[in-house]
Amino acid sequence: MSGTHDGTTAPRGPVDGSAVPRFAGPDTFARLPRLDEVDRAAVAVLGVPFDAGVSYRPGARFGPAHVRAASKLIRPYNPALRVEPFGVHQVADAGDLAVNPFSIDDAVVAIESAANSFADADTTLLTIGGDHTIALPLLRAAARRHGPIGVVHFDAHLDTWDTYFGAPVTHGTPFRRAAEEGLLDPRRCLHIGTRGPLYAASDLTSDEALGFRVTTSDDYETLGISGVVEAMRRRLGDGPAYVSVDIDVLDPAHAPGTGTPEAGGLTSRELLGTLRGLVGAQLVGADLVEVSPPYDHAEITGIAAAHVAYELLSVLAVNALHAGGRQSSEPTSAPTSPTTTSGQDQS
Numbered sequence: 001m002s003g004t005h006d007g008t009t010a011p012r013g014p015v016d017g018s019a020v021p022r023f024a025g026p027d028t029f030a031r032l033p034r035l036d037e038v039d040r041a042a043v044a045v046l047g048v049p050f051d052a053g054v055s056y057r058p059g060a061r062f063g064p065a066h067v068r069a070a071s072k073l074i075r076p077y078n079p080a081l082r083v084e085p086f087g088v089h090q091v092a093d094a095g096d097l098a099v100n101p102f103s104i105d106d107a108v109v110a111i112e113s114a115a116n117s118f119a120d121a122d123t124t125l126l127t128i129g130g131d132h133t134i135a136l137p138l139l140r141a142a143a144r145r146h147g148p149i150g151v152v153h154f155d156a157h158l159d160t161w162d163t164y165f166g167a168p169v170t171h172g173t174p175f176r177r178a179a180e181e182g183l184l185d186p187r188r189c190l191h192i193g194t195r196g197p198l199y200a201a202s203d204l205t206s207d208e209a210l211g212f213r214v215t216t217s218d219d220y221e222t223l224g225i226s227g228v229v230e231a232m233r234r235r236l237g238d239g240p241a242y243v244s245v246d247i248d249v250l251d252p253a254h255a256p257g258t259g260t261p262e263a264g265g266l267t268s269r270e271l272l273g274t275l276r277g278l279v280g281a282q283l284v285g286a287d288l289v290e291v292s293p294p295y296d297h298a299e300i301t302g303i304a305a306a307h308v309a310y311e312l313l314s315v316l317a318v319n320a321l322h323a324g325g326r327q328s329s330e331p332t333s334a335p336t337s338p339t340t341t342s343g344q345d346q347s
């Protein structure tokens with residue numbers, strides 16, 4: 001069986017950048033094989049080009065293609081987590097879902113049903129959006145399989161608002177709907193990177209009542225990455241956890257290509273370092289949303305997003321190694337250690 005890390009069959013990896021120039025290679029994420037080129041995948045990268053749920057700038061429907069295009073320079077070994085994310089188990093690119101651009105309801109049903117199919121095939125999904133609306137059907141599928149799940153939500157915004165213009169399913173409301181539907185474990189949810197103006201102070205109290213806690217963007221100043229990771233792991237606990245990364249969690253200087261930008265955000269280094277702190281958490285799925293290429297410049301946002309995806313795939317690989325009981329190539333202190341030269345020297 002391919003897709004294992006037990007040494008029986010090596011997974012099919014990315015096209016070698018030293019044999020085929022990167023700009024000539026396939027259009028898949030990180031030049032990985034397509035899903036139809038492998039028997040099965042332990043992890044699939046799935047594009048969801050949908051942006052009918054946005055409240056401000058559109059364009060996230062072009063996100064999946066942009067993130068793939070910006071991922072071509074990615075190399076096979078991640079020194080920060082000491083892992084080859086594509087060598088541990090089979091990772092493949094599942095292409096884009098063809099979702100209805102004129103009906104949010106139709107699109108949400110299609111996304112949920114596709115996510116259920118991947119879950120039934122035992123394939124963990126890393127979904128690339130698309131706007132944040134898509135988190136709702138993805139959470140429905142995750143909860144169907146795992147029961148109420150913990151959520152770590154990286155975002156400038158709470159996304160627990162109630163409705164926009166009477167619409168209940170939008171990119172500003174997925175986590176309220178998910179909480180109402182009982183998809184979330186209210187003891188194990190948190191936002192990271194929250195900032196910016198709200199509609200009212202009650203936005204925060206109602207968010208807390210739904211089960212979320214907040215680590216703000218400003219908290220990085222006092223806690224540092226390791227303090228944020230500690231808070232995140234404490235809140236997430238041991239159960240199944242879903243990660244949702246809205247690229248607008250980054251400062252607009254690090255991610256201008258997004259629909260609802262807010263000043264005062266994370267650096268990409270802070271985000272990547274925090275994601276590495278998910279090693280050892282029971283990660284059951286992830287999404288990366290709100291990349292809007294028309295507002296990007298020089299692929300700044302696309303590159304940041306591609307690296308976010310790479311770190312998430314690396315965490316899944318390290319976790320698979322842990323689950324398989326292979327100890328030799330494991331990072332020794334990855335959960336709380338951001339990459340530093342001295343950290344690597346101490347191995």
Ligand SMILES: N=C(N)NCCCC(=O)O
Nearest residue numbers: 055132157171172260290
């Ligand atoms: N999920 C994202 N990116 N933004 C939500 C912003 C909702 C608003 O316009 O207030």
Ligand SMILES: [Zn+2]
Nearest residue numbers: 156157246248
């Ligand atoms: Zn946001």
Ligand SMILES: [Zn+2]
Nearest residue numbers: 132155159246
């Ligand atoms: Zn969001």
